[in-house]
Amino acid sequence: MNTWKNEETTHKIMTELAKTVELFGLNPVEARLFSYLYLSGKPLTLDEMSEALGKSKTSMSTNIRSLSELNLVTRVWKKGVRKDLYEANSPLYKIFMDFYIKKWMDAANSQKKSLEEIQRLIERQQKKDEPSTDSDNITDRLKEIIGFHKELELLFKKAEGD
Amino acid sequence: MNTWKNEETTHKIMTELAKTVELFGLNPVEARLFSYLYLSGKPLTLDEMSEALGKSKTSMSTNIRSLSELNLVTRVWKKGVRKDLYEANSPLYKIFMDFYIKKWMDAANSQKKSLEEIQRLIERQQKKDEPSTDSDNITDRLKEIIGFHKELELLFKKAEGD
């Protein structure tokens, strides 16, 4: 019986994977929770997660919900089991890309819209006032910033198509 | 004189740009500081930044240092000016991609190495013991995780080449 050895190994791998997962913007507990779930390779209960990570059941409940909303884990039913079961989605690359690209596209698009709205306001204002050199500087910058957002959208759109 | 109007506009744009900048992993003050610097379009002193963001000079000092280490801003000399001057680097897309890709590549590579080291340890162990079904499960997962890291490296390598 070398279960202790597997636990130790699992823990090591979990720690490394969690570091990468954190780069996607997940907090440390979410990252470790997902990693542990993925390594387990089977659905787990809140109590099992709580035990494994050494955190409260409440913490598991809230963090698993976050993961679920990001489509990184799925709730699963198993006949005869009363407790909620969750398992990690897969494959890793696909699920993280889907979530990450959506996150970026939504954000970049939202900010771009706001910026374009500001741009419209400035244009409308400049028709009334005489154009000032000072605000020209800002409109130039604004154009650049909007262009930046367009480039970001393009980048992620490209990544989206594998 | 419509300086107040420009200040208001600058502030609005700064807020939007900062939201995007935060996605790159910068904290809120770093993000706003960079955005303000970029919009100013000229080198600024710590006092000016402090005044503009309503934060202490100490805070500006530490945050501008972070931005500098990420190659997002540059210290600049101007004859006759005693105070330190910093200006935002450009163009936006390039400087953020450079920094972001490096961050991901370094991290992904580091974690991949650790994981491969764990993989070697397991292999060495399995030669001694008889192979157990239990650890086979883990080695499979481990392989997938390492593959995941390779895919991430590829993705960013591709993004690196514009």
Next chain:
DNA sequence: TTTTTTGTACAGTTTAAACTGTACGTAAAA
């Protein structure tokens, strides 16, 4: 030289995030 100015190290404080235990609503089991 002495005085003044500037950036930042550090300590202490404030603010926000993370975390947990208790309590309760809901649903299964008895």
Next chain:
DNA sequence: TTTTACGTACAGTTTAAACTGTACAAAAAA
């Protein structure tokens, strides 16, 4: 039905991050 088990809302606490004022070293100005 009553009883038991479960997930989570909420309040209070702990922990960590963010922030600032003071003090001081370094360098410019006088």
